[in-house]
Amino acid sequence: MSSGDLFRDRLDLLQAALDHINQGFSVFDGDLRLVAWNRQLFEMLDFPFHLAKRGTHLAAFLEVNAARGEYGEGDVAELVARRVERARLFEPHNFERIRPDGQVVLVTGAPLPEGGFVTTYTDVTREREHQASLERTVEERTRQLRQSEDWLRLVTDNVPALVAYLGPGPVFRFANRRYAKWFDQTVESMIGKRAEDVIGPELYREIAPHIEKAFRGHAVSYEYSRARADGRLVHMRSTLIPDRTLDGRTLGCFVLSLDATDQKRSETALAHAQRMEAVGQLTGGLAHDFNNLLTIIIGNVLALRRRADAPAMPDLAAHLDPILHAAQRGADLTRRLLAFARGDAPNTRPVRLSGVIANIEGLVAGSLPSAISWSTAIGDDNLVAEVDPAELENALVNLVLNARDAMPDGGRVSLSLTRLQLSDTQADRLGVEPGAYAQILVGDTGTGMSEDVRRQAFDPFFSTKPFGTGSGLGLPTVYGFARRTGGNVAIDSQPGRGTDIRILLPALSGADMQGDGADEPHAAEGNGELVLLVDDDEAVANVVRDQLCALGYTVLVTTEARDAIDLVRDVPDIRAVLSDIVMPGQVNGLALVEELRRIRPGLPMALMTGYREGPAKEATRPACPVLPKPFTSSMLAKTMSEILAP
Known part of the structure; x- marks a missing residue:
């Protein structure tokens, strides 16, 4: 080859x-x-x-x-x-x-x-087709992922919670809009930032131990507070949940937070209400016995004053007046305490508030030193509210005098009246129902209150004044008065910046005004009518008997409710019955009234009480007058005139 x-x-x-x-x-x-x-x-x-x-x-x-x-x-x-x-x-x-x-x-x-x-x-046709298919798949998956992220964003932005994710650093990798807004940020400005830079170094130092614990793989819950840009203190409850792999590594942590500001406010209000209830029960029990003692003192002093007019005792009145004044102060203190503790306001009527404020100017003018200036501003002269005018005057005088005491070196006190229309949100924040309100604001430029003092300001017997100079019932009485009207009281104060106290009262229209508030005519005295007096306390009964006799009535006294029933049944000359409500161990005054009405349906009756809780409220239902102890002779005369009127 x-x-x-x-x-x-x-x-x-x-x-x-x-x-x-x-x-x-x-x-x-x-x-x-x-x-x-x-x-x-x-x-x-x-x-x-x-x-x-x-x-x-x-x-x-x-x-x-x-x-x-x-x-x-x-x-x-x-x-x-x-x-x-x-x-x-x-x-x-x-x-x-x-x-x-x-x-x-x-x-x-x-x-x-x-x-x-x-x-x-x-x-490479198949490879390119496969590659194109993969690219389409990736594109579709990317689109779906983007849709999922958009959906997740939509969900998390609309749930009533703050949601975020912290990666190592710790750095924010995700946050919904509520979370970003809580820290005055946007979602875009937060992502990728260190947690300390977002929430601030001071707050970060407080919660850093919780974050570190979460990154160690432990779920942790905690609370914190922070001041918003407007100065309002807000509260947050947060839970950190570790994001862990199957082999136990922690990749980050999920953050779930809830705004607890309203709940904190509700908890504070509930605790305050529980304290008020406890004080109410305590004062109700003490007031009955205390008012009986005052009834005896005042009744005997009034009897002695009637005798003091005799020529033989010209100096007796000078000694009796301080006793009577002291007893009446004790009675006023008890009434204030009861007004705070009870839930009713029996002497309310529509009142034009501008007139009350005009009266206040005259009352406090002489109580303010020359170093303190005084001003009033009436924004709506026609504002009317359903209140007890005496309670309102007492509340405002209390606030003005408190303002005076907060400015030992002088300053300015202002009192203003304006109309407010509260929305649902505003009303909820102030603890009242939505609608029209009269706002009475008493402001001063005094020493102001710390946050701790402000929280306790409405607690009974709490006072920052030196021992013996304050009862601790001033602001609680104001609070009780406002709540009974369906309103509320709010305090805005900071140390060194003075205090503003707002009283909110549900506003009526001017057409709701009734009468001009003129004094009622003097009640007529008795004409020998036989009155049955029922009181288990013999000393009280004797004092009230003397007052009734001095008013011209003939009095039959018993300390036993059962005897009263027999007497009404057997003595037809009894023209009226005056009974105490609380008689321990016996039929109480309410049950006695019901029993006597079955025996003599038209017999006039009235009740006395030194205890304003429970029974006194029930007593108003059968249209039976209730005379609060201690009472003056004029109050007794008015009650007897009412029940014996033809």
């Missing part, structure tokens, strides 16, 4: 091997003529097999492609010539060509040392 034959055999063997490659393959020499190829080249690119012979010029292959439009629009010869010129550069080339039928072919070529180049052709 000649060497030429051996070379051809080897080329044939090489050609057979190339035909088994799943890529197209070609080799062109320095003259751009075909030297080697494989079958896959012609099948993949649809070249006619008559070109598959050594010596075929590259231009022949290019003409086939150009004629089929694989190079786009243009003259075939020109398209071929440009590509032949580029091929003569023998540069490495790597590109993808998309054929008209959509097939994608990766063409990779490299120059040969002696000129020419070798090129492989790879059908």
